[in-house]
Amino acid sequence: MxxxxxxxxxxxxxxxxxxxxxxxxxxxxxxxxxxxxxxxxxxxxxxxxxxxxxxxxxxxxxxxxxxxxxxxxxxxxxxxxxxxxxLAAPGGEPHPLQRAFTALQAAQCGFCANGLIMGSLAWLESRIAAGNNAVPTEQEIKDFLSGASPDNTRNYLCRCGTHTRIVAAVGAAAKEMIG
Ligand code: FES
Ligand code: FES
CATH class of the missing domain: 3.10.20.30 (Beta-grasp domain)
Structure with a gap:
């Protein structure tokens, strides 16, 4: 093997x-x-x-x-x-995305949360690495998550439909990550 x-x-x-x-x-x-x-x-x-x-x-x-x-x-x-x-820090401190998803109750069943968090992580880290330190707008987050963005052409599905809270959580985490 x-x-x-x-x-x-x-x-x-x-x-x-x-x-x-x-x-x-x-x-x-x-x-x-x-x-x-x-x-x-x-x-x-x-x-x-x-x-x-x-x-x-x-x-x-x-x-x-x-x-x-x-x-x-x-x-x-x-x-x-x-x-x-x-994703959490070595001491167990949750990542800003984990914290925001929990604080804003972005998940219902939670099945989609892995993809939403890891996809958003890659997106936000790549923006920051490219020197883009602007907090993404609500529309940019929606475009990213729905695959309608130049940064991402694949959508992230939430079958429970908690999209409003997911968008808010990604925005809150972005603010913290960008500082
Ligand atoms: S399980 Fe891989 S994209 Fe749905
Ligand atoms: S919270 Fe259930 S699929 Fe998104």
């Missing part, structure tokens, strides 16, 4: 993965299964399994990635992976 060694939430980890075939016919288990089943990461969720909802989002080398459709043989050794499980 092939093995992959990556950096997961700041720690070096190694685990096997299922794979079959070779070359263009090669197929392997999804990154989502690898993280959940072999590495005990339970932040990313299986929602649709076809890259439509965002519930499985993790950061792969800084980019929001739908892990349900990312096959393990396409993930490089030494890749940097971040999951919701590792």
């Amino acid at each position: 092939p093995t992959r060694a990556v950096r997961l939430n700041g720690s070096e980890v190694t685990a096997d993965y299922e794979s079959a075939g070779t070359g263009t016919s090669q197929a392997s288990e999804p990154l989502l299964y690898w993280l959940r089943d072999r590495l005990d990461q339970h932040g990313p969720r299986f929602g649709c399994g076809i890259a439509q909802c965002g519930a499985c989002t993790v950061l792969l080398d800084g980019a929001a990635t739908r892990s349900c459709v990312r096959q393990m043989h396409t993930v490089a050794d030494e890749a940097d992976i971040r999951t919701l499980d590792g």
Whole structure:
């Protein structure tokens, strides 16, 4: 069985993965299964399994990635992976996005929260890294989350429909992250 060694939430980890075939016919288990089943990461969720909802989002080398459709043989050794499980500070202090989602009760069932938080994290960090220190407007947040933004063409679904509070939570976290 092939093995992959990556950096997961700041720690070096190694685990096997299922794979079959070779070359263009090669197929392997999804990154989502690898993280959940072999590495005990339970932040990313299986929602649709076809890259439509965002519930499985993790950061792969800084980019929001739908892990349900990312096959393990396409993930490089030494890749940097971040999951919701590792988002809090080492002392346990929640990240501003986690704090805002809790304080503003942005989730109802909570199934979508992983994707919304990790997708927003990648978006806000990339804006800040590019020197954009403006707090995003409500419309920019809506465009981002609905996939109507130049920064993101894939939407993040909330089946419970708590969108108003989600938008408010992303805005509150952005203010804190930008300072
Ligand atoms: S479970 Fe991956 S996008 Fe829905
Ligand atoms: S809170 Fe239930 S899917 Fe979003």
